[in-house]
Amino acid sequence: MKLLTLNFLTCARKTCKSLPAAFPLHPKDAELEVVETDFNAPFLRNILGRLEWDALKTLCMELGLPNLPPSAPEPEALLEPGAEMAELELERELEPTQTARDLHNLLLETGIKEGKLVCGNCGHEYAVKEGIANFLLPSHLV
Amino acid sequence: MEQSRSEQSGSARDEEYERQHVHSVYEEIAEHFSSTRYKPWPIVERFLLSLPPGSVGLDIGCGNGKYLSVNKNVFIIGSDRSHNLTRIASSHSPSSTIVADTLFLPHPLAKFDFAISIAVIHHLSTPARRIEAIKSILETLRPPLPDGKADSEGKALIYVWALEQKSSRRGWDEGDEQDVMVPWVLKGADRKAIGQVKQEDKTFQRYYHLYRKGELEEDVKSAGGVILDAGYEKDNWWAIITRG
């Protein structure tokens, strides 16, 4: 499961859903995988504005990944300076910056393969198997 | 069995009914079902392609994930109750898939630009549960952007099977029974192909509630939603809705 997904997941229990403590979910015993995917600059630029950056920072810290900067990079930081001119004049592809490549790798290529996701409010653990998280609740929790 | 049924609450009983007559069937027929479901319906395709790049949304009851890569410039989290269908759906990029129940979605409230729920709500077995499902979808949608245009609020596309489908293979029409069991025949040859040992044909029965004209709009209103657009497309009723 791509790490980007975790920015849009919370506990499935109705009593937790609207509480800040239930977001983000916390990885436990996580085994990570990296699956290469196509780089899509417009997608990355637009998704940047939708991210809860603090939740992403927490996730990286809890997974033992390199620390993220305190705030999200500006969209302009994703493409090489002056590259836009080059594109217009020479019809060359825009060159993604290292920042863009790192973000692409973190959000879309890095995923949790096995492990658990834990709710910070109720403590319920959701299993992740073969990259797919299971949010079906046992009957006593619905 | 009867005794344990009477001890369960109504919703637990309905859930058990759907487990037997919907969820476990899809789990068993997942691969064959998926091999017959690849062509996107035009209304759904148009809705997805109209979304601005970078939109974030949900495909609730995503099945084999045939809608997850229609527009590669949006991010979709697909969810389904069937583990087997979810596994098939997980191959699409850049989307993501999870196993979840429509009535208990693990998503932050008022967050998403869009949602689709295609051929899902008709599998819920009571009016209350169908309305609850629409509510559950509506509450994922975000309100209009503060400085946005009038139509900048999150929108959902809901698609359900119609009672009025006289010219279809099933031939149902106005006045017919709306709560029906619909067979899915898994041919011996198909079962052999997917590696199962026995090779006779096997028939599975799935529960459906067939929506009559106007009923989807009524359910949306009961759920507190507003209809932006609605119509009929090849044996199905659809509606594009938003929060009230």
Ligand SMILES: [Zn+2]
């Ligand atoms: Zn919780």
